[in-house]
Amino acid sequence: MTDPRLHFKTPLRQTPFHSRVAEANVLNKWAAWGGYTTALELSDGEMEYSAIRNSASLYDLCPMVKYRISGADAGAYLNRLTIRNAAILAVGSVHYTAWCDDEGKLLDDGTLFRWADTEYMLCCQERHLPWLLDTAAGFDVAVAEITEEIAALSLQGPCSASVLNAAGFDVKALKPFRMARFAFDGGELTVSRTGFTGDLGYELWIAPDHAVSLWDKLMEAGAPWGIRPIGTHALDTARIEAGFIVANADFIPAHQALREDRVRSPFEMALDWMIDWDKGHFNGRRALVAERNGSTSKWALVGLDIDSNVSTEGSIIYHDKKREVGHITAATWSPATKRNIAIAQLLRPYHDQKSDNLWVEVYALRELQYAKLMLRAKVTPRPFFNPARRRATPPGNY
């Protein structure tokens, strides 16, 4: 064991899969994510994206922050913490959820796993331990940060089920948002049918000691399907096509926002469909009731389909080419839909009644000079890409 005081010599940690990712990362494109060294692109970003939509892709998910919530009141506690009803989540199931501060402003979104009757795992982008502990007052519950105790891999793509089956993990009957457990390498592997790509896919959870053998097993079993390790760039294209949002990319968590006008409510991030108004009190409920009853939401999150094929990342949106009415938080040319898509924040009511005359101002860099464009944008439903294979059980036999 190295001296824990010497952590400053390696400010970024390596994930349990680092040796394998490093081997695959022939481009040497690294970035810091949540305190870890992570790969942006390994050998070819477009091929990596293609693996997500065509065969099978492997992505190191370890930096996602994980909290274990256990105790007799775990369900009641999570009902207090999150906007969705966690108590009715079946054991062995997962749901997407979100949580707010007392003003009803979004702190984060994430996935909630119910391991057992009295044990859950919350998986998210940002860190929230003080808030989770403060919310625990009065509940018989223990909250622990366990990010380093679990290694996580995302196996996504139309052939991902075939790869798992070939590796000896029979997931044919596993439905979306359900989990299964398998013995592996002297330990236990948990497979959940979840993911961030909007495609058929699974996430794999295992103790760090078994991480490398799991990677090797999947790469070996997946070879006939062309399994490919991928970096964050490829995943980001897929997640925009799937219409998913990311904390600190599409919204600023309320506990981090310096500027008070940057915070957003679930209504403003199109997450209000998850709110369970009947489950009793939860953090932010009073403010959210007022927002709902008063229709006071200021912003709306929308999907946009934009003329041309020029990426509109970070652009400002205008009504009638004049009035500033919003901005784009994520954008990409979508290979799967052959559309120029974006996730955007629009002032209400420019997201619906007044959405007919929206324009995006783009500065496209071409050989050191910007071409200034004003592109027509249309509000369009999310997800942009939503194939039937994502939900089919048993999954298609590719």
Added chain:
Amino acid sequence: MNYDAIIIGAGHNGLVTACYLARAGLKVVVVEKNDWVGGAAVSRSLHPGFTYSNCSYVSSLFRPEIMRDLELPKYGLQVLPYEGGAVMTRDGGYLAIFRDHEANRREFSRHSPRDAEAYDPYSRDVFRHCRFIRPLLMRTPPDPARFRPRDLAELAWLGKKTFDLSESQIYEMIRFWTMSISDFLDEYFENPVVKAYLAVSAIIGTALGPMSPGSAYVLLHHYMGDVDGNVGAWGYARGGMGSITAALSASLTDSGGEIRVGKGVEKVLVQNGQAVGVALDDGEEIRAKRVISNMDVKRTFLKHVDEAELPASFVKQVRNFKIRGSSGKLNIALDAAPKFTALPEGSPMYKGDLHFTDSIERMERAYDDWKAGHFSRDPFQDVMIPTMIDPTMAPPGKHFMSCFVQYAPPKIEGQDWTDADRDAFGQTCINQIDDYAPGFKDLVLHAEIRTPRELEAEVGLTEGNIFQGELTFDQLLFNRPVPGYAQYRSPIKDLWICGSSTHPGGGVMGAPGRNAAAEILRDIRVPTDMSDAYAVL
């Protein structure tokens, strides 16, 4: 010789005022009682080969707009950011602070996993307060008792800024400006060492303990500066803090201003209720259209102005202005780098601020000694070794160590400090360092020990208060230094004040000097190309 302005005192604010006036075309002279310039931003060589930052020792608050307007980099000013530091604990451990976000979180998590994740919300809240106050620094406070259009406009601006905040933010702001740092930190953190480290900025330079109401604001005062846009960061002036005043002096001289050192002012000359010049203590008189005092408000009006010329209520307010000294300073020439037992070899902590006070209680006990009229037996020290970064202040391999010490009262049990008291104070501090770095004493080649007595005698700071008056809410904004006189003017026509006794207060910030110059030039309708404060986006 007739001048447009005489500035009394070549401290950083006096020089800033002088520079702006000279650049606007005024004929100015700065008179300084010492044989050197700098006031409390001074670098002197008291041991061969070594340069000290004798008083102030780090820079963050000095406004970049001023550096740029007065071309200080051209005249040699360089501010070097430094890395985080550490508080060493009595059990042989330490807590470090790192500039890298993740390194910092992992360090905190060694002490408390909860506190590691509480640092972000804490920073957010402190920086929200910074965002509110930073735009106020380079504006003349409104006078709420007068109804001139400009006061009303400024009040309206302040009101709008306040009401742009959400309701809960307004509550938070009022609480923050009045609460103790101990209570504030308790709202975020659980670990005593974490709290001890973060409380430091709230007590430095103030005669409050960490449990005293009002101390939280003092923390903000130390966080609202920046180094090259990095808000809250601190740095070293290369060559010592005297480099700031040296650059200001060079800038002033280049603009045609004059500086006369070794010229103490005996009296401000007043005729028919109007300042007309100064009488120096060598008998010489200098005449000018206006006199601007860089001295603190007490020293200015109670020692160098005939009280008969002043309204009685003003004199009373000035007498009651709180300017209690609370700190001392050791400047030490070291034969080699000290080795702190707790710190890993080669760790970056040596390049930052080092503390030994590992709990807020211990800090408060040190304050208790001050209340009892004694220097702290177990003092709080902010120890820095600038030569870990700056190669110009000591010979290679040797080091200059700056120790800022709290608490040290203006008087020892009601009596003036004696040389024996001063030496005992110095020994107490050196012994404390030696406890954490055995063998430290043997490295000491020379030590300059400064108590409030020395600070008052040399720099002229009344009671040795480094901020020219305490930064408590009752003495801030339009109440600084006293109600009705927050706009750099005095009851005597053409007698102005430009030091840290005025808004926005102490620290090597330059904003009081800049704001005073703006008021003077506005009064005489002379145009200036002075920059407004950079916008806070």
